[in-house]
Amino acid sequence: MPAFSIITRPMISIYDQQGLEALRSRTAVQPHRFKLFRNAFFKKGLGKEGALAVLPGAARSVFGREVGFQCLELSGRRDSETDGATKLGFQTLDGHLIESVILRVKTGRTALCISSQVGCVCKCGFCATGQLGFSRNLTYGEILDQVAQANRLLRAEGRTVRNVVLMGMGEPFQNLENVFQSLEVLQDATCFNLAGMRLMVSTVGIPDAMVQCAERFPCVQLALSLHSARQQVREKLMPLARKYNLDALHEAMAVIGRSRKVMVEYLMLEGVNDGDEDFQALENYLRDIPVHINIIPFNEFEGCGLKGTPHLARKAFADRLKDAGFNVTLRYSLGSDIAAACGQLVRRRMREGFA
Ligand code: SF4
Known part of the structure; x- marks a missing residue:
């Protein structure tokens, strides 16, 4: 049975729309950037790295740290x-x-x-x-x-x-x-x-x-x-x-x-x-x-x-x-x-x- 080391318990799930919106607001990510982020993850299937890449630098690290991208x-x-x-x-x-x-x-x-x-x-x-x-x-x-x-x-x-x-x-x-x-x-x-x-x-x-x-x-x-x-x-x-x-x-x-x-x-x-x-x-x-x-x-x-x-x-x-x-x-x-x-x-x- 595989070890579970790569997944940590998420603070905010990528599927928690309200939680994500609150994080967007806290990190002052512009709505159009946030749209690109969701687009990359949900529609283009680019995964965590691909979605984070479209965010501005400071927000990228906060999202990377606080969002759980898979459950x-x-x-x-x-x-x-x-x-x-x-x-x-x-x-x-x-x-x-x-x-x-x-x-x-x-x-x-x-x-x-x-x-x-x-x-x-x-x-x-x-x-x-x-x-x-x-x-x-x-x-x-x-x-x-x-x-x-x-x-x-x-x-x-x-x-x-x-x-x-x-x-x-x-x-x-x-x-x-x-x-x-x-x-x-x-x-x-x-x-x-x-x-x-x-x-x-x-x-x-x-x-x-x-x-x-x-x-x-x-x-x-x-x-x-x-x-x-x-x-x-x-x-x-x-x-x-x-x-x-x-x-x-x-x-x-x-x-x-x-x-x-x-x-x-x-x-x-x-x-x-x-x-x-x-x-x-x-x-x-x-x-x-x-x-x-x-x-x-x-x-x-x-x-x-x-x-x-x-x-x-x-x-x-x-x-x-x-x-x-x-x-x-x-x-x-x-x-x-x-x-x-x-x-x-x-x-x-x-x-x-x-x-
Ligand atoms: S409800 Fe569906 S999953 Fe459940 S036992 Fe019947 S066929 Fe299988």
């Missing part, structure tokens, strides 16, 4: 040999492991999947993170630092993070305030400046929080991990479904659907949710809601006891949905050779370590 340490990476995925492992100041995944999509776009919690309390049967247990929520600085550090790595490739998806470790709506604060900073024109439509929050389905998010962030996309429109099947796959049942979720989706489409994620599991009865239930459940359905392959992992539906059967299921009038995308898997699915790398790393 995670990059502790490892795995690059896929078969596609454009890179899994990043980070360590928090208190020694927890989390992970993010860079996805270099064929269109040239670069997306980043980030974590919102250390582990997860939800224990979904198809998810490696669910088997790790829950340690704590990530702070908004730790959520944002995944984006800033990925941008710094991508700079060498002439790329920048264009889309951010909260679909890594954790259920984002169990860490509502930190996630909302992160969304504010990601959209802030003086910080990451990412349009809301480039951001997505993925949830296993907490109806009140979904509606709250849709109201506060009208442009941010919402993805619901539905995976079954049969209550019993859903409860078996996702214990949280006992608390938030399909009727409650349907009501929330109907409210959100008045102003936008809801992304519906459907992970296809052989013999679990890919039969005729499953298709009929899904069609009936989503019939009156504007949705886009993503049919997703399953990244199997040791001990999960589940198998993914073969490609041809997934395609047939997707085609039936299209014929029924739905917008459907048949997703392919990125990074299966680097254990890119949620929680798999941390699980593997806990067992065998990685460099």
Whole structure:
């Protein structure tokens, strides 16, 4: 496990907008200089040295001394040999492991999947993170630092993070305030400046929080991990479904659907949710809601006891949905050779370590 000598506890986090503004005022940095400083750090991915370089000499040393420029340490990476995925492992100041995944999509776009919690309390049967247990929520600085550090790595490739998806470790709506604060900073024109439509929050389905998010962030996309429109099947796959049942979720989706489409994620599991009865239930459940359905392959992992539906059967299921009038995308898997699915790398790393 790497030593933590290069990071000291920050007095003011680079992600603390009020604290930074107070420091700017105290050091009499002109607003246009401060803008260049933030631009260098957040948009250009120049890191600490690059951002400090645009400040006047006296302020440079104060900022260098009093601002904490990172709250995670990059502790490892795995690059896929078969596609454009890179899994990043980070360590928090208190020694927890989390992970993010860079996805270099064929269109040239670069997306980043980030974590919102250390582990997860939800224990979904198809998810490696669910088997790790829950340690704590990530702070908004730790959520944002995944984006800033990925941008710094991508700079060498002439790329920048264009889309951010909260679909890594954790259920984002169990860490509502930190996630909302992160969304504010990601959209802030003086910080990451990412349009809301480039951001997505993925949830296993907490109806009140979904509606709250849709109201506060009208442009941010919402993805619901539905995976079954049969209550019993859903409860078996996702214990949280006992608390938030399909009727409650349907009501929330109907409210959100008045102003936008809801992304519906459907992970296809052989013999679990890919039969005729499953298709009929899904069609009936989503019939009156504007949705886009993503049919997703399953990244199997040791001990999960589940198998993914073969490609041809997934395609047939997707085609039936299209014929029924739905917008459907048949997703392919990125990074299966680097254990890119949620929680798999941390699980593997806990067992065998990685460099
Ligand atoms: S799928 Fe998401 S909500 Fe479910 S256990 Fe994994 S991280 Fe948690």
